[in-house]
Amino acid sequence: MEKSQIQSSGSVPNWYARHMRTKQFGAYFGSTSSIAIGEVYLTFDRRHIVHRMSEDEFFVYENACAHAGAPLLTKPGVQDVRTLVCPIHMWSYHLNGDLKRAPMFRPCEGVQLKQVPFTIWNGMLLGFEKDEVDYALKHFGESLGLPSKAFDVAEFVFMSEEDYRLRYPAALMLVNYLDILHVIFMHFLTFALVASTDTSRWEFSNFLTRLGYSIQLVRSHVEVEKRRVQAMQSRSCTEEDTGWATFHLWLKEHLGNVKRPIDENIFAVWATIYGKSCIMPELYEGGLCLAVSYLVNEDPNDPMTGNANLVEYYLHKSVPEELRVQTMRRFQHAYEQSAREDDAICERLWEAHQHELTFHRHAHEELEAGDEHYRKWYMKHFVVNE
Ligand code: FES
Ligand SMILES: [Fe+2]
Secondary structure, three states: OOHHHEEEOOOOOOHHHHHHHEOOOOOEEEEOOOOOOOOEEEOOOOOEEEEEEEOOEEEEEEOOOOOOOOOOOOOOEEOOOOOEEOOOOOOEEOOOOEEEEOOOOOOOOOOEOOEOOOEEEOOEEEOOOHHHHHHHOOOOOHHHOOOOOOOOHHHEEEEEEEEEEEOOOHHHHHHHHOOOHHHHHHOOOOHHHOEEEEEEEEEEOOOOOOOOEEEEEEEEOOOHHHHHHHHHHHHOOOHHHOHHHHHHHHHHHHOOOOOOOOOOOEEEEEEEEOOOOOEEEEEEOOOOEEEEEEEEEOOOOOOOOOEEEEEEEEEEOOOOHHHHHHHHHHHHHHHHHHHHHHHHHHHHHHHHHOOOOOOOOEEEOOOOHHHHHHHHHHHHHHEOOO
């Protein structure tokens, strides 16, 4: 690497270790495609209850009783309830959060569970105020030439949601996600066979606003088949081990005549909306596949390593119905393969970082530009200053 490509980001070791004092805005509450009408669910961090009352009426409130703050629900996921009943003094609530009954109390008019602000953007329920979303995400993807509906979940079919454990601080996953340098070395059999890192391009929000984001776009290699054969020979492995290349070639063969929603030569668009959940809407294969990944702390007693990456998988509506199950299986296989590689990197980094070693962070100015942007935003907006 040439000297001119290296820039120092200063020496702030273990910056993410301060995450216990982070702010709460920017959670993800599911999407108009992933939440069924009538559904009630408790988020995976057990902090919020989400209810979809009708086609376009959603409620998000805190999972804390308005009497003395007891949690109303305890098991994350979809609930089979028509009323929310607090187990402590039996206050009950309508699903819109209004108090229904408070035994032994006089009528409590106007009492409600505490509503949490959210805004529906491209069908996704983001934990930000509407004016922030309108302002900060107005030109999302424009400089990369992405069509306005590229991330719109209304254009996709929700397939499934998976819960992947992270045994390291959630912000560390972002450090790795926002670095494309590791693709070449650590995803040798997976991403690197399809993603042409030379073509990588970034779009960054103004990091001065509370709602910050980054997008990285990478195009596909032209000779994926040849690269796969060479890689399989050099590493003595099978097609199974080359998930993304195998998926790419399978799509060409079976969905070759399906028009891609975005430029067919774009392999991936990795976006991150910074905040509590670090919502990562990821498009793959000309926008045919969408994974909305977000981070939660599932174990409040273990804020550093009790985390999870939740992933909602979607396929574009243009994927023929009879091929959706197969496409999804291959997409998930490829996704999980590279995610395991990322996990291994983060676990290695965490092994050293948890000992509070001091080091100077040198970031590659192009391939790791996202890391730099996220760090700046994180320190400015997300950490509670002492
Ligand atoms: S804490 Fe819920 S009813 Fe008292
Ligand atoms: Fe990676």
